[in-house]
Amino acid sequence: MQKRHFWSGCLFVIILWSACSTWAQKVVRYDLYIQDTTVNFTGKTKRAIAVNGQIPMPDLHFTEGDTAEIWVHNQLEESTSLHWHGLFLPNKEDGVPYLTQMPIAPGATHVYRFPLIQNGTHWYHSHSGLQEQIGMYGSFIIHKREGDKTVRKGIDDLPVMPVILSEWTDMKPENVHRMLHNANDWFALRKNAVQSYTEAAQAGKLGVKFSNEWKRMLAMDVSDVYYDKVLLNGQTELQFDQYNQQPLKAGDKVRLRISNGGASSYFWLRYAGGKITVVATDGNDVEPVDVDRLIIAVSETYDIVLTIPQEGLSYELLATTEDRTQSASMYIGNGIRQLISPLPRLRYFEGMKMMNDMMKMNGDMKDMGMNMSLNQMDMNMVMYPEAMNAGGKGQQMDHSAHDGHSNGMQPMVKKPGIVTLNYAMMKATAPTTLPDGPVRTLTFELTGNMNRYVWSLDNKVVSETDKILIRKGENLRLVIYNNSMMRHPMHLHGHDFRVLNGQGAYAPLKNVIDIMPMETDTLEFHANAEGDWFFHCHILYHMMSGMGRIFSYTPATPNPLLPEPKKALRMLYMDDRMPHFMAENDFASNGNDGMFMLQNTRWSLGTEWRLGYNSMHGFETETHLGRYIGRMQWLMPFVGFDWRYRKMGHHEVERNLFGQTNTKDNRAMLSLGVQYTLPMLVQFQAEVYQDGNLRLQLMREDIPLAKRLRMSFMVNTDKEYMAGLRYIIHRNFALSAHYDSDMGFGAGLTVSY
């Protein structure tokens, strides 16, 4: 007993001391050393970035009212930056390179210093290039002051652990980005989600596949990138078994402060020990709500409370990527680890059918009058085997009341009892009504096209638009409609917005909102800051493609960290103007066939070549420079240059379908033309050469016959034709065979980059 008294006395002293120190010493300093490192998550050693020698970056803890002083020592060979996600701070501390500061140069030290005027679960990450993908993310926790009126008994006093979710790929993120822009289906192959014709036939969904390609869509998926591993605080498995040296026991509740630091993955969270109680989101308290599962969008944070039901068991909290290919586990409590069953594989062809029904021929989405919003109706439900009743009878989806199921859609049935969190279920703990001010409404349409991986707002990327000017004191209402086929987590820097969700004055505050295809959400915020604030999709590869806008307070206040703001802005625009390179060559027995292409949001420069091994087969190149027109980018006018050399023999004359002749063995021609993507993804080309010759051509590459087998064909009015097959063996290699009207039959190896 004596001993216990002694210890509790000690504990009291420590608490008192630390409490005093937080009041007395208001500045909390952290030093972050950013270094190159190597990691081995998969058996292969790869480059990553570590901060203070660890991935994720260290948890940063503060108390509301503190001043944060964070010294960033950049020991990389490239520039960097750190963005404090979800924080209200002076604009120059926001950490967006070229927008709020110049990048932190290699070898340089930069100090971020700002007062903390809020509390809650936030996080921080690099806003430079793709550094976030390879380790630069960490938890940023601001505790409530002692005695704060908003302290909630049974929530704020629980054992707590910050958890940051992330993903890992062995590929370089730059390469991931490049491959996405080139519509490479390697990721689908790794996920076993190619959705080829053979697979469609086996599933009895051949018609669905045809209609999908007829509508010019590539295989559908809920995520873009295949990852090798999913991590919780940098590990695939975590145990939460004690707190302050006390083991957790049955009946205990714990609070997890979860941030999604993944670059492009949404995660399902499910708990083997029963309900998940959601108590806060994006650093803002909400009234506790019990759910069976929730999906955490990229860059969102949720505080959840979990109960340990029984002694002798520890319970799995399973985080599964939305595409269900990877998961990571955390076990809460002590004892044998009680598992929860993994989520079954998605039913892709059901999803494809749903997409077909939802997409008009012109690429617009149609919601069939369902007025979707706030994640209340998850259209992907048709793909969830666990949501289906065996007999197809049962409860309809929550909002089946809107009568929109007549149009060939399967009635969506949900297994009764699985409660999934949606934004309408969240209610703030105090009124969040905005201060008085003039109200201005801005509408945005989220747009994009998967084939070319162009993501935009109102069909314009960041570099194609001016800043949106706002005034201090006004209330901005954002009405956002997602007319693209992917979901987008839209994030606003430096402000929280109210999500108008039917809770009236108690609309929850957030700084990220996930908007699913066809949903319309309304947000509002009070403009109470100064400077330039980024508003963007937080899927890293969407942001880098230009899916965002800049809100700029007017009149502008000069930012001391940006001596040349105009030049800096041009650098920021570089992000989405960057061209993406691809190249391919088929080393075949009858010659070399290949191409390279440089493409960005609107422009495409490409050269194709066919090089025979002798002058009879000839040597031929075609170069096109074109600009994509329209939102879906099906149309591309171009200028071209063709060159070819071929020995045709005894003054042989080539005649095309229109009777136009062409005798030149050594031909160099300029051309004007237009390319258009037809239904079934067939490329139609019409090209007029300087000598008046006309050429029409139909071509399609990469027809997915089977999981790894692709077919291509080409036919044109010069009476040339080609048909080929490729069997993909690696991201960069394929075995190929083709027949070409010029060069005959050939087989070989296709190398692509």
Next chain:
Amino acid sequence: MKSIIKIAALILFLLPVSASAQQFKHSKQVTVPVSGNCDMCAATIQKAGNAKQLSSVSWNKDTKIATITFDSSRTSADAVLKKIALAGYDNPSFRAPEDVYAALPGCCKYERAVAVQPAAQHHQMQDHKPHEQIQNQSLLQPVLNNYLAVKDALVQSDGAAVQQQATALQKTLEGISMSSLGEKEHMAWMKVYEQLIAESKVMAAGKDVAKQRRVFIELSQHMYTLVQTMELTEPLYWQFCPMYNNGKGANWISKEKEIQNPYYGSQMLTCGRVAATIE
């Protein structure tokens, strides 16, 4: 002689183990008790734990011991045990998910080392299979389903559909065998079944929606009596439209919380409120 046989048996016994041990680069072997009963369990356990060039498992049905051989540079015994638990078999590291265990074939249902206490079971059961649900369902569930179909047809103001659904309701009502009902349900059933049949008959007699709606007031009241005694798989809402019936108001039962008024249909679709939740 005996010792020779023993040695031979030992060699024979060791052979497959050492052979499998040689499959892996950094081979390691552990023995772990894994719950299970029969040969079918053995097959499932081994299949779950075997992975090419990674791990192999052999489970002895008599000793309930699994011998796990694995490449320690690429995986761990725990990782293999997790896969075994996900296939339904408890072991000292992992306990199988409740629904996976429940789905095991009857012969494989071993006695679990750690039993789940009732409170926890309740939570676990939320992920249970639909067919179990049907077993727990009240025998009166079809009556309720038919009633809700009638209600939905009224929401659509489709007299022909109401007629059809009311006919179906009447048939279901007439087909209920009273003796197989539970005690509480039985009592309520005795009180209201004659009226229910009579009302459904009236509603099935014509296509006049106005007439059908008037009868629906009574039908709903009687259904409410019945439903309150039923074992429900999901909550129902006892909803109220204050305007209908010359301002006297009228009730109905719905599965959805959102109001879909059967007394007015599209005229005043969302008029009304939830008067009570039946759970």
